[in-house]
Amino acid sequence: MKKKLLAMLLTGAMVLSLAACGGTQTEPAAESDTTATETEAETEVAEAPEATEEQAGGYELALVTDLGTIDDKSFNQGAWEGLAQYAEEFGKTYKYYQPQEATTDSYVETIGLAIEGGAKVVVCPGFLFETPVYIVQEQYPDVSFILLDGEPHNEDYSDYTTAANTMAILYQEDQPGYLAGYASVKDGMTKLGFMGGMAVPAVVRFGYGFVQGADAAATEMGVNVDVMYHYTGAFAATPEAQAMAASWYQNGTEVIFGCGGAVGNSVMAAAEEAGAKVIGVDVDQSFESDTVITSAMKKLSVSVYDGIRDYYDGSFPGGSTSIFSAENDGIGLPMETSKFTNFTQDDYDAILAGLVDGSITINNDVSDTTTADLTLSSSKVTFVE
Incomplete structure (x- = not known):
């Protein structure tokens, strides 16, 4: 990735956009609505996991959306479908969380809510999560993160670090x-x-x-x-x-x-x-x-599914960037x-x-x-x- 170019291009992007080529902006949900209750997709959240939150130790797999929704026909939906597919096939509890604002603080806070809810793997779709994941990967070393379409870096782009508990995913667009x-x-x-x-x-x-x-x-x-x-x-x-x-x-x-x-x-x-x-x-x-x-x-659902599978197989490719391309059915x-x-x-x-x-x-x-x-x-x- 051309990091200097990326820095210049994206300095103001946190408020202006949702995800590179993905996402639709919506009004932030109220905190009590971190799992939406009126869209068709969230029915899967309620029905798919048979176990209660207390029985399962919380929701094991979590997606933190951008300000879009899980039926946005783009990044959130693609990531959600991959996560839900794995959860349903292997009996894992799962849930999605929606931030209040398109800010680093709000994303970090929402990721924290997912972890408090029992998440072992948190999926973050889109480059707007690059700095939030950079922060939380150190705060929660026992949680694994899957970052789509980006690599973790600090606010001023002076340091790019992908920790061992983070799988950064880029696509050969x-x-x-x-x-x-x-x-x-x-x-x-x-x-x-x-x-x-x-x-x-x-x-x-x-x-x-x-x-x-x-x-x-x-x-x-x-x-x-x-x-x-x-x-x-x-x-x-x-x-x-x-x-x-x-x-x-x-x-x-x-x-x-x-x-x-x-x-x-x-x-x-x-x-x-x-x-x-x-x-x-x-x-x-x-x-x-x-x-x-x-x-x-970009076959978002494939990359999310594969990342979660690797986590449970003990082969999670943390600490590096995974490129999804024609070679691995990523596009x-x-x-x-x-x-x-x-x-x-x-x-x-x-x-x-x-x-x-x-x-x-x-x-x-x-x-x-x-x-x-x-x-x-x-x-x-x-x-x-």
Whole structure:
């Protein structure tokens, strides 16, 4: 991870955003509502563990959400599904906790509540937890932490330390981005768009992969591809983002990769009006809108499930960063729900195999966020400030 770049990009992000490419902001829940009681997903919290809290010594597995919810179709939900799957398969009690505010103090306090509630493993989804986990991994050495999409560091980024009780997880976002770009062009589209949120490394890698995948397919097919490219500067749905997406569609763009949490909702709204197409991000977002033809996924549930499994197997990979990629089934496209016309499962399997064996390489150096440093053969990128 480019730590200096990350420091510059994320200094103000704690209040402005929820997670790199993930999460939707909601009003903070009251303290008594740390496990929501009115969403569909929390029924699993109440019904799945048969044992009472007293019998089981508390809730053994815990998820601390950002300010989003466990049905946010993004980071919280993906992490929750992996945790719940393991708990149900192996009879572990589990619960989620929602912070009051998007601050380090609130996250640390909420993690403490989960531990007081009996948690042996605490899952923290998103880079906003990097500093809170840095703090609590020392405070609670007997508890194991799984940090998604980040590495623990102090407030000023001067020290990155992943303790032996912490599993830090990063994803090779350029790979699902590549798959999405390649599939789009193979499916017949030559006018593409990438609308990212903040230009943090994870978002930039998604975009770099997307452009290079599109270029590879275009070169194979002997066609030329145009890509509109923009960062909104935040992870919120805004009228401005929707208006820009609408203008791209009006000018011939066929599909836009909405890569920035709720930015994707703005793109979907524009696509619905234009009868156009969208590529989702992080999780399978086909259920969000009929316009979503596929999603560049980080398999959050797989990584959480694997981390918890390793904890109980005695092989917890604490003290280091685990990279989830094509090689360990950490990324992909949801082919079962994708709406391609020409791009087939065989096409997908062939490209995925190339990513696994290294025969396909991707430039994922994010030192220049504009794609100007990419060598492209059949594609033109128009960067919009």
